[in-house]
Amino acid sequence: MTDMNNPNYGGYGNWPQQPQQPQQPHPHPQQHLRQHPYGYPVDDEAATTLLPPVPPLDDAATTLLPPVPPLDDAATTLLPPVPPLDDAAATTLLPPVTASGAMPVAPPQHFGQPPAQPQPQLPQQQQPSRARHRAPTPQPAPQQAAPVPPAAPMPPAGPGFDPPTMTLKRPTVPVPGQVPGAPGVQPYAAVPPQPLPVTPPPAAPRGRTGSPIIDPGLQPALITAGAAALLAGGAALGQVALALVVALLQLLTAAGWFRLNGMWPARQGILLAALAGFTADVAVLLADSHGGVAAVVGTLGGFFLLVLVLQTFRPSDPKERFYALTVLGSATVVTTLCTMLLLADWVPAGVGAVALATLLAAAPLPGPKQLGPVLGLVAAVLLGFLVGAPMALGALAGLGALVGRRVAAYDFPSRFVHMTAGVALPLAVSAPLIWIATDLLAG
Known part of the structure; x- marks a missing residue:
C-alpha cells in the first residue's frame, strides 16, 4: 500500500497534523461521528471553532436577572379608577378573536380604600450550568401548559364608579367634615345640578289699550276761552293789538302741531312755521284794504316753496324726509291761516262762538258722549244770531272749534299736546272759516 505521506512513493509530503482537541463529552452519545471518505474524521465542533459557543436556552440562563415582581393595583394607585367594561359591548365593532385562555384579572381597587400590599415572591434559585461541559442528560418531556384558573368574577361597581355613558356628568366635591375612606361614610357627595341663571328677555313696551282718541279735558277748554277773550279785546283795540295776540296764537299752534305729529324736539321746524x-301778519298790516288776501296767499306760497327745497336737499332717509316734509308743510299752512283773523269782520262774535262750543263739548254733562258737542254747536249758532252776525258765522265757527278739538285728541295725545294743540287748534281752524262766513258768504 502506498504511503501517501512519503514523497518517494508518489506521496505529497506530510499532511498537516490536526491539533489535539480535548475529549469533550457529547451530549448525545448515541450519535456517532461521520467518517470522511479518505479516512479522517470530521468533527463539527472543530469546523465551527471560529464561532462563539451558543449555550442551550434554559431557565438557568436568566438567573443573573433581577426578579420582576408581578404588577398589581398598587402601581396604579395614582391613576383614576377605571370602571369595568363589558367585553361584548366594547368590542361590538371589532372582528371576533379566538383566545387560547383568559388571563387572571386583579380585582379593581376602589377609590378611598387602602391599596393591597404586594406579596413578595421568591424566585427559584437555580445553579448555573455549564452549557458545554456537563454530563449528558436525557431531554425532558415537553411541558404541558398549566391549567388556567377561571377568571374571577368582577365585583360590583362601588360608589366611586359610574357606568359608561355619553352624558356629561358634573364633578363631585368632598363634603366638609368627612374623611375619604372612612367606614360607613361616602368619600364624596354628588353635587346637585344647579340651574343656570336665566336672564329674562327685555320687557316689551306695554301695548296701549282702549281708544286712541282722547279728547282734551275741561282745563284746555278754559284756556281756549281765555285766548278767545284776548282776541276779542285785541280786535276792539285795533289791528296792531290783534296782530300781537294772533302772533302768540301762531307760536302755540306750531309747537302743538309738531308735538301732535310725533316730531319733538323740532325747533327749526317750529320756528320756520x-x-x-309772522311774515303773513306783517304783510297784511302793510297791504292796503284790497291786498290783504294776496299778501297771505303770497306769503304762504313762498314759505311752502322754501320748505320744499329745504326738505328735498336734506341729507336723510327718503322716508323720513317725506314725513318731515308733510309735517312742516302742514304746520306752515295751519299757522299762516291764523292771519285771516286780521281780515275778517265780526271777530269778537266769531271767537265767542268758538269758546262757547269748546266749553260745552268738554263739560262733563250727563247723558251720551255726543251730547256736549251737539249742544256746543247749537249754542254757537244761537250766539251769532243773538248778536246780529251773519247766519253762517256761528255755525262755521262752532264747527271749526269742534274739528280742531277732535284733531288734538288723535293717537293717544299727551298732556303737552292737550295744553298746546288742544288750546290753539280750535281757534286756528276757525280763523279762515270766520273770514269765509263774514266776507265771502255775507257779501
Missing part, C-alpha cells in the same frame, strides 16, 4: 305766520 311761526316765521311764516
Whole structure:
C-alpha cells in the first residue's frame, strides 16, 4: 500500500497534523461521528471553532436577572379608577378573536380604600450550568401548559364608579367634615345640578289699550276761552293789538302741531312755521284794504316753496324726509291761516262762538258722549244770531272749534299736546272759516 505521506512513493509530503482537541463529552452519545471518505474524521465542533459557543436556552440562563415582581393595583394607585367594561359591548365593532385562555384579572381597587400590599415572591434559585461541559442528560418531556384558573368574577361597581355613558356628568366635591375612606361614610357627595341663571328677555313696551282718541279735558277748554277773550279785546283795540295776540296764537299752534305729529324736539321746524305766520301778519298790516288776501296767499306760497327745497336737499332717509316734509308743510299752512283773523269782520262774535262750543263739548254733562258737542254747536249758532252776525258765522265757527278739538285728541295725545294743540287748534281752524262766513258768504 502506498504511503501517501512519503514523497518517494508518489506521496505529497506530510499532511498537516490536526491539533489535539480535548475529549469533550457529547451530549448525545448515541450519535456517532461521520467518517470522511479518505479516512479522517470530521468533527463539527472543530469546523465551527471560529464561532462563539451558543449555550442551550434554559431557565438557568436568566438567573443573573433581577426578579420582576408581578404588577398589581398598587402601581396604579395614582391613576383614576377605571370602571369595568363589558367585553361584548366594547368590542361590538371589532372582528371576533379566538383566545387560547383568559388571563387572571386583579380585582379593581376602589377609590378611598387602602391599596393591597404586594406579596413578595421568591424566585427559584437555580445553579448555573455549564452549557458545554456537563454530563449528558436525557431531554425532558415537553411541558404541558398549566391549567388556567377561571377568571374571577368582577365585583360590583362601588360608589366611586359610574357606568359608561355619553352624558356629561358634573364633578363631585368632598363634603366638609368627612374623611375619604372612612367606614360607613361616602368619600364624596354628588353635587346637585344647579340651574343656570336665566336672564329674562327685555320687557316689551306695554301695548296701549282702549281708544286712541282722547279728547282734551275741561282745563284746555278754559284756556281756549281765555285766548278767545284776548282776541276779542285785541280786535276792539285795533289791528296792531290783534296782530300781537294772533302772533302768540301762531307760536302755540306750531309747537302743538309738531308735538301732535310725533316730531319733538323740532325747533327749526317750529320756528320756520311761526316765521311764516309772522311774515303773513306783517304783510297784511302793510297791504292796503284790497291786498290783504294776496299778501297771505303770497306769503304762504313762498314759505311752502322754501320748505320744499329745504326738505328735498336734506341729507336723510327718503322716508323720513317725506314725513318731515308733510309735517312742516302742514304746520306752515295751519299757522299762516291764523292771519285771516286780521281780515275778517265780526271777530269778537266769531271767537265767542268758538269758546262757547269748546266749553260745552268738554263739560262733563250727563247723558251720551255726543251730547256736549251737539249742544256746543247749537249754542254757537244761537250766539251769532243773538248778536246780529251773519247766519253762517256761528255755525262755521262752532264747527271749526269742534274739528280742531277732535284733531288734538288723535293717537293717544299727551298732556303737552292737550295744553298746546288742544288750546290753539280750535281757534286756528276757525280763523279762515270766520273770514269765509263774514266776507265771502255775507257779501
